[in-house]
Amino acid sequence: MSHHEHIENRDLHRKLVRKLVLLAVGMFGFGFALWPLYNVFCDLTGFGGRGVQVVENVGVIEPSDRQIKIRFDANVNSGLPWVFQAKEKSAMVSLGKMSEALYLAMNPTDEAIVGQATYNVTPPEASLYFVKTECFCFTQQLLQGNESREMPVYYFIQADLPEYIKEITLSYTFFRIANADAVALNSGKAFSAGAVLNNSQ
Amino acid sequence: MSKQNTHSHANAHDHQDHKPTGFVNRWLFTTNHKDIGTLYLILALVMFFFGGAMAMIIRAELFMPGLQLVEPDFFNQMTTMHALIMIFGAVMPAWVGLANWMIPMMIGAPDMALPRLNNWSFWILPFAFAMLISTLFMDSGGPAAGWTMYPPLSLQGGQSFAFVVFSIHMMGISSIMGSINIIATIMNMRAPGMTLLRMPLFVWTWLITAFLLIAVMPVLAGAVTMLLTDHFFATSFFNAAGGGDPVMFQHIFWFFGHPEVYILILPAFGVVSEIIPTFARKPLFGYSAMVYATASIAFLSFIVWAHHMFTVGMPLTAGLFFMYATMLIAVPTGVKIFNWVSTMWKGSMSFETPMLFALGFVVLFTIGGLSGLMLALASVDLQYHDSYFVVAHFHYVLVPGSIFALMAGTYYWLPKWTGRMYSEKWGKIHFWLSAISVNILFFPQHYLGLAGMPRRIPDYSTQFTDFNMISSIGGFIFGASQLIFLGVIIHCVYQSRKPASSRVWEGAKGLEWTLSSPPPYHSFNTPPVIDATTIAHAEGTY
Numbered sequence: 001m002s003h004h005e006h007i008e009n010r011d012l013h014r015k016l017v018r019k020l021v022l023l024a025v026g027m028f029g030f031g032f033a034l035w036p037l038y039n040v041f042c043d044l045t046g047f048g049g050r051g052v053q054v055v056e057n058v059g060v061i062e063p064s065d066r067q068i069k070i071r072f073d074a075n076v077n078s079g080l081p082w083v084f085q086a087k088e089k090s091a092m093v094s095l096g097k098m099s100e101a102l103y104l105a106m107n108p109t110d111e112a113i114v115g116q117a118t119y120n121v122t123p124p125e126a127s128l129y130f131v132k133t134e135c136f137c138f139t140q141q142l143l144q145g146n147e148s149r150e151m152p153v154y155y156f157i158q159a160d161l162p163e164y165i166k167e168i169t170l171s172y173t174f175f176r177i178a179n180a181d182a183v184a185l186n187s188g189k190a191f192s193a194g195a196v197l198n199n200s201q
Numbered sequence: 202m203s204k205q206n207t208h209s210h211a212n213a214h215d216h217q218d219h220k221p222t223g224f225v226n227r228w229l230f231t232t233n234h235k236d237i238g239t240l241y242l243i244l245a246l247v248m249f250f251f252g253g254a255m256a257m258i259i260r261a262e263l264f265m266p267g268l269q270l271v272e273p274d275f276f277n278q279m280t281t282m283h284a285l286i287m288i289f290g291a292v293m294p295a296w297v298g299l300a301n302w303m304i305p306m307m308i309g310a311p312d313m314a315l316p317r318l319n320n321w322s323f324w325i326l327p328f329a330f331a332m333l334i335s336t337l338f339m340d341s342g343g344p345a346a347g348w349t350m351y352p353p354l355s356l357q358g359g360q361s362f363a364f365v366v367f368s369i370h371m372m373g374i375s376s377i378m379g380s381i382n383i384i385a386t387i388m389n390m391r392a393p394g395m396t397l398l399r400m401p402l403f404v405w406t407w408l409i410t411a412f413l414l415i416a417v418m419p420v421l422a423g424a425v426t427m428l429l430t431d432h433f434f435a436t437s438f439f440n441a442a443g444g445g446d447p448v449m450f451q452h453i454f455w456f457f458g459h460p461e462v463y464i465l466i467l468p469a470f471g472v473v474s475e476i477i478p479t480f481a482r483k484p485l486f487g488y489s490a491m492v493y494a495t496a497s498i499a500f501l502s503f504i505v506w507a508h509h510m511f512t513v514g515m516p517l518t519a520g521l522f523f524m525y526a527t528m529l530i531a532v533p534t535g536v537k538i539f540n541w542v543s544t545m546w547k548g549s550m551s552f553e554t555p556m557l558f559a560l561g562f563v564v565l566f567t568i569g570g571l572s573g574l575m576l577a578l579a580s581v582d583l584q585y586h587d588s589y590f591v592v593a594h595f596h597y598v599l600v601p602g603s604i605f606a607l608m609a610g611t612y613y614w615l616p617k618w619t620g621r622m623y624s625e626k627w628g629k630i631h632f633w634l635s636a637i638s639v640n641i642l643f644f645p646q647h648y649l650g651l652a653g654m655p656r657r658i659p660d661y662s663t664q665f666t667d668f669n670m671i672s673s674i675g676g677f678i679f680g681a682s683q684l685i686f687l688g689v690i691i692h693c694v695y696q697s698r699k700p701a702s703s704r705v706w707e708g709a710k711g712l713e714w715t716l717s718s719p720p721p722y723h724s725f726n727t728p729p730v731i732d733a734t735t736i737a738h739a740e741g742t743y
Contacts (some may be wrong), residue, residue, distance in 0.1 A: 012389045013314050020381045024415050031453060035438060038449045047516060048446060077442065105493050112325020118441050175442030 050118040051127040064095035064159035073171035080176035096159040103151040107143035115174045122169040129158040233314030248290030255283040260676035276659035277345035284348035296468040301493030306713040309729040310390025314385035322378040329371035336361040366429045373418040379502040380411035394731035406471030421457040455506035463502045464560035469606030481548030482708035487540040494533035511582045520579040527577035554628030558609030569597025590650025616701035620719035624691035636684035641675025710737040
């Protein structure tokens with residue numbers, strides 16, 4: 001190919017390279033866009049087990065004769081020196097009936113510590129039919145040294161839960177909110193978690 | 202072209218075999234596709250032995266149960282670094298090296314489209330790998346959470362994690378620039394008459410691979426950037442305590458990761474599709490089917506990622522979708538295998554070293570493909586996941602898959618590059634030792650995995666001892682055999698006295714064989730003749 005054709009090629013190359021660079025940059029952006037897309041997808045489908053609805057005022061709940069087994073699971077992240085367990089391992093509940101589950105958390109250390117629980121429902125699609133009205137996971141929890149406390153969850157399962165789901169596991173994991181400890185010590189009480197935990201419901 | 206004579210002064214350097222003088226000018230500042238190809242191939246070979254040495258440490262530790270040689274943390278660094286070095290340092294640069302050397306010669310172009318970008322793409326890499334390898338000598342050690350870098354484990358590493366992330370960024374930038382160059386070369390620099398459906402399959406597979414690279418390397422860059430900010434800047438993309446989801450990392454990673462494994466294997470399909478017709482002395486069976494099969498595999502690679510993570514739990518419909526989509530890939534892959542076999546059918550076959558490696562590829566890659574189908578089954582994957590069965594599977598598709606194809610390509614084109622024949626005897630010894638030992642190395646790992654041995658673990662229960670010993674012995678033989686490969690190459694480059702003809706192989710077709718061996722520093726300054734006498738697929742549409 002002659003010198004002249006090389007120069008003529010430059011325009012061709014430039015156009016193509018511009019498109020390809022745009023594709024690469026676009027895909028870099030797409031990588032980050034996957035994060036909100038994933039969260040939207042999970043909210044819509046229950047994928048990930050975090051599609052639980054939160055309502056403050058329960059209107060009329062459709063009652064049902066069907067009962068299913070709910071299992072309660074409790075975990076503590078290794079960074080948080082608490083003891084945390086469910087009072088009951090499982091319970092039979094009627095669909096559409098408001099129920100209460102009790103968890104027990106204890107801080108065996110001498111210092112005040114702030115923790116925050118995250119939740120997960122298995123099977124994931126069941127989370128779409130899980131409705132909470134009140135939960136200790138909505139806010140950060142402060143436990144003074146050697147304090148223990150019962151932590152309730154008020155919930156019901158919608159009556160239109162698919163037939164093939166026979167059992168639901170509700171799982172919590174407590175994490176330490178390290179930068180909140182100092183604030184907690186000063187103010188003496190836990191504060192709203194909304195700012196820190198954008199996914200809590 | 203007539204213009205050459207009238208402008209001989211302006212472009213005299215284009216038409217003579219003048220190489221730049223001096224080591225720095227010739228290699229550091231080179232913009233020549235052949236020199237850059239050589240640099241890539243040398244880097245890949247060095248990294249192959251570096252990553253191979255790590256594999257030897259792994260197999261030595263696993264020779265017996267109990268901890269003998271290394272600390273568990275160092276063992277984890279070895280498995281992680283072995284994977285990163287082999288994937289990003291050995292296989293990918295080797296393919297880019299082959300692309301640099303062969304694509305301009307195969308399509309009748311004088312050089313790559315963007316020679317200076319080409320130089321930059323290569324010279325980023327030695328710095329990237331120096332940075333990655335330097336983490337082994339830092340206080341917090343090298344990355345030890347596996348090459349997949351799943352959080353939260355990967356976020357629990359030390360400060361050296363930043364070096365790992367930046368080195369991955371550099372590798373990504375290098376791959377993207379290399380791919381842009383390859384696409385621009387193929388789209389704009391083909392000689393007149395070299396239509397798309399007349400291109401050699403190696404060019405086709407690389408064109409598709411380059412698009413895959415541009416599509417997914419930025420996604421990996423995004424994922425590791427999010428890890429970086431989670432680790433150092435208190436963001437919570439993947440941190441459950443802050444509302445993030447570690448499972449999401451797995452989705453983003455494998456959205457990159459599955460196309461990535463096809464990036465490693467598609468050029469291998471191309472090389473094998475060049476070699477088998479040459480030594481079967483028959484045109485490739487189903488040329489256009491091969492092109493469409495490659496494109497189908499590339500498309501499907503974007504919608505199957507979650508088969509790497511069935512065990513995280515997903516709705517039944519999602520599991521079924523990813524399972525069936527994955528199994529669908531067996532169709533275009535099967536088309537390829539049948540086309541290679543049909544090419545050989547009633548051919549006048551001869552079994553020189555490149556052909557042996559290509560045949561080894563077809564047989565052993567198929568075994569790896571079949572264990573891949575087993576892993577695709579959502580229901581049974583729950584047992585196979587993270588076991589040695591997975592290790593056996595991906596090593597079958599990568600070692601006697603990609604690496605054998607790379608070796609086949611090296612033996613096939615080495616006489617063209619150097620102008621001298623390599624030692625056929627030692628090439629064959631290298632093949633048979635490699636082909637036998639690679640099976641001793643990886644086949645027992647299927648059994649280990651099915652029996653329940655987890656991967657990425659330095660110690661194991663005593664019932665796994667025998668198979669691990671066999672596997673390690675195979676590993677040592679395989680490792681040692683590769684020194685023969687090194688010897689054959691060094692002998693061919695510096696010692697061999699047997700000159701190679703232009704065509705080198707009796708049945709070879711393609712523009713690269715119309716050039717002298719070795720080819721001139723600047724090839725195809727005038728457009729080559731393109732018809733049935735020079736290229737393999739001249740009957741293609743215009």
